[in-house]
Amino acid sequence: MARFGTVLVAITATVLAAPLPAAAHESTAHVWITTPDGTQRLADGGPVAFRKTGSSAPTVVVDPNRRFQTMAGFGASITDSSASVLYRLTPAARDDVMAPLFRNGLSYLRQPIGASDFTDGPAYTYDDVPAGQTDFALRRFSIGHDRAQILPLLRQARRLNPELRVMATPWSPPAWMKTNGSLVGGRLIDSPAVYRAYAAYLVKFVQAYRKEGVPIDTVTIQNEPQNRAPAGYPGMDLPSWQAAEVIERLGPMLRAAGERTKILGYDHNWSEHPNDAANTPPDSVADIDHYPQELLQTKAARWISGTAYHCYYGDPSAMTRLHSEFPSKDIYFTECSGSQSSDPANTFSDTLKWHARNLIIGNTRNWAKTVINWNLALDEANGPHNGGCGTCTGVVTVNNDGSVTRNAEFYTLGHLATFVKPGAVRVASTSFGTTGWNGRVMDVAFVNPDGSTVLVAHNENDNPQAFAVRYGGRTFEYTLPGGALATFVWRGHSNDRPIAPTGWTATASPEADAALAVDDDASTRWTTNAAQQPGQFLQADLGRVQGVRRVVFDTGADVGDFPRGYTITASADGKRWWTAKGSSTDQFTEADLRGRPVRYVRITLTAAAGSWWSVADVRAYR
Incomplete structure (x- = not known):
């Protein structure tokens, strides 16, 4: 039984199996790409350089130390x-x-x-x-x-x-x-x-x-x-x-x-x-x-x-x-x-x-x-x-x-x-696209038995779309042609220790859809649906008290929806709160919790702005 297409188009001799080039190491990723018009078919796109600075483009975060099924x-x-x-x-x-x-x-x-x-x-x-x-x-x-x-x-x-x-x-x-x-x-x-x-x-x-x-x-x-x-x-x-x-x-x-x-x-x-x-x-x-x-x-x-x-x-x-x-x-x-x-x-x-x-x-x-x-x-x-x-x-x-x-x-x-x-493990990566086609970049990541990391990304938009990938404190940028599918491979390691968001809940003001911020799905989001105002807040409940080094509030693909002014507070019991040091680079607002015992983390706006405020993903790290 079947639906959905394939094609009968003559092609050039492209070999399915392509070895990981020796040049792929901690300073570069290597990319292969296929475009809907067929002009590129698993074409070698060469190296893409990592850099230590962030990106203004929507950024996919790969957490190789949070693992799922073995392939x-x-x-x-x-x-x-x-x-x-x-x-x-x-x-x-x-x-x-x-x-x-x-x-x-x-x-x-x-x-x-x-x-x-x-x-x-x-x-x-x-x-x-x-x-x-x-x-x-x-x-x-x-x-x-x-x-x-x-x-x-x-x-x-x-x-x-x-x-x-x-x-x-x-x-x-x-x-x-x-x-x-x-x-x-x-x-x-x-x-x-x-x-x-x-x-x-x-x-x-x-x-x-x-x-x-x-x-x-x-x-x-x-x-x-x-x-x-x-x-x-x-x-x-x-x-x-x-x-x-x-x-x-x-x-x-x-x-x-x-x-x-x-x-x-x-x-x-x-x-x-x-x-x-x-x-x-x-x-x-x-x-x-x-x-x-x-x-x-x-x-x-x-x-x-x-x-x-x-x-x-x-x-x-x-x-x-x-x-x-x-x-x-x-x-x-x-x-x-x-x-x-x-x-x-x-x-x-x-x-x-x-x-x-x-x-x-x-x-x-x-x-x-x-x-x-x-x-x-x-x-x-x-x-x-x-x-x-x-x-x-x-x-x-x-x-x-x-x-x-x-x-x-x-x-x-x-x-x-x-x-x-075979034997590769799927690992955590934020993904903005959906199976229903929302025009964003959709992705999945793996770590191979040899330690190399693989990210497969698809541009659901008919127009070219720039995005970035963040891994272990390093970032690379790439522009995917409309509708294209690409695979990126690199070597390296990350010292991040992510905490699985199992059992997390959230409350917010405005209160509608707060759970979308902690659903482990960056294609959904909690948003104010209105201009930023002092007093608006999002509070994540991590389910139990645990030592937390940092928490990240991620706007997802809506990178302009970051808070213009805020305070971050944390608590183990919901009664006694302390103020955490925060930092912001547009898409990511981070709280430094210094490994203290925490169950609740709240970010509260302190400034007005014409932009909405959105949180697509909350991540915590030990």
């Missing part, structure tokens, strides 16, 4: 269709496609278990029997279909990138396990014998692939379980209670088989599509826009490592909400396809912009460990496929003349996969 990798799917079109190329031409994708690049693939909507031929599973027959002993199980094209490509990808991991997902169990006897639609038969057989089927797949040299890192048990009416391709309604029945058998079976494959739940959209919700059977109404939560509240949750998401409805914030409810469970993003725009000439630009803010930055800012596109390769007709999406596009297009077009997804993935290595 598992980035990639796509070598579907049956992808394998088919890649095998239309000569071996040398196929190698020329695979090498730049996987050598120091793509590091996580999602593989269909059997047929999907992108299959070059009839739908199949690994245990198909004539209608009316069953095979509970799985004697006819065979992955022979995959040995011709899919497995050789997976092994080649693993040779090119030894860090490559593979997850696997079925679109349908064998038809004999289902209520309608078909690979399209229906449900699993509600029978312990069928639940055991399906779990055993998945274990046999994991074992067979490992023997072929392709170990499976993670597995889900059903692609898009709430898509009950797939358009002519394999699919199945799998309510959360049936998923739990399968997983409670699959977990122990994998362990008994000595397999370390992790199980993920759900594998569907950020939010449930209204059409899917409207067709929910009575026995699974609790799953309506609540499927992952329902599944993680069952006994099967002990076998579930995390939850997998797709992009076709909702927005990435759903993943953060789930993480808040189940913080011990991982979040994976496992499918999104581009689609040809109504005007094909706009497809590259449309894809670059939507994928940049929703997949590349939106997903990773919302706890996803992976970003996985759909088809790795398709042909000029966006196929071959059986039913399903007719406008979906691949990371690359194999043209009828044997040439290969690298689509926008190639570059959006490249801005992550080339520079952010």
Whole structure:
């Protein structure tokens, strides 16, 4: 399934994998850039100098010592269709496609278990029997279909990138396990014998692939379980209670088989599509826009490592909400396809912009460990496929003349996969843009296992936009072209010790929306909505008494909304207050609290001014 575009535009030979230059060190960052008009495609923009002074441009603050999820990798799917079109190329031409994708690049693939909507031929599973027959002993199980094209490509990808991991997902169990006897639609038969057989089927797949040299890192048990009416391709309604029945058998079976494959739940959209919700059977109404939560509240949750998401409805914030409810469970993003725009000439630009803010930055800012596109390769007709999406596009297009077009997804993935290595950790960075497109700069930051820092930034404005990056007391400035996506890499360290804003609250005068100042989201803000007047204040409650070295009040992108005159006071108990030394450099107003025990920090205006006063982010440091 798909929305949002990619392009069929011939390009110059740009290699996805680009090594970090030796020149990148503590005095410079290095930048690579892709523009919506395609004139720059992961183009090397050279060094950008850090300086010790600040900037008047909206400044992103990177705090490398505040850490979030560990990244598992980035990639796509070598579907049956992808394998088919890649095998239309000569071996040398196929190698020329695979090498730049996987050598120091793509590091996580999602593989269909059997047929999907992108299959070059009839739908199949690994245990198909004539209608009316069953095979509970799985004697006819065979992955022979995959040995011709899919497995050789997976092994080649693993040779090119030894860090490559593979997850696997079925679109349908064998038809004999289902209520309608078909690979399209229906449900699993509600029978312990069928639940055991399906779990055993998945274990046999994991074992067979490992023997072929392709170990499976993670597995889900059903692609898009709430898509009950797939358009002519394999699919199945799998309510959360049936998923739990399968997983409670699959977990122990994998362990008994000595397999370390992790199980993920759900594998569907950020939010449930209204059409899917409207067709929910009575026995699974609790799953309506609540499927992952329902599944993680069952006994099967002990076998579930995390939850997998797709992009076709909702927005990435759903993943953060789930993480808040189940913080011990991982979040994976496992499918999104581009689609040809109504005007094909706009497809590259449309894809670059939507994928940049929703997949590349939106997903990773919302706890996803992976970003996985759909088809790795398709042909000029966006196929071959059986039913399903007719406008979906691949990371690359194999043209009828044997040439290969690298689509926008190639570059959006490249801005992550080339520079952010498996094992990298996402770290704190203020970000002004949103997935809904507000015209600001949106970003996400990582620290690699080798200690290098990576910032991926997207300009949501159609016009060029200057911004700055602050890291460990140093700042660099850069102007991003309209709609451009850029990756910055540098080495260095920061001695800052940020305090996570967990449980923080705020009060203010004017009092509306004070919580937006302490919501850990610089794209929102508390503001006076009026000219500055003496007595206006914002008070942050840090939740508990703790030693605090400094507090920063950040205006965010509205850099003109800084206080023209102020006092800062602090208190441990809200009764006895003392005055802190303050300093201001437009966007940032800082309080020096000298490490004293503090719970409350208040900034109060002492001067009138025509400008509003806004606070987008409050940060505290030990």
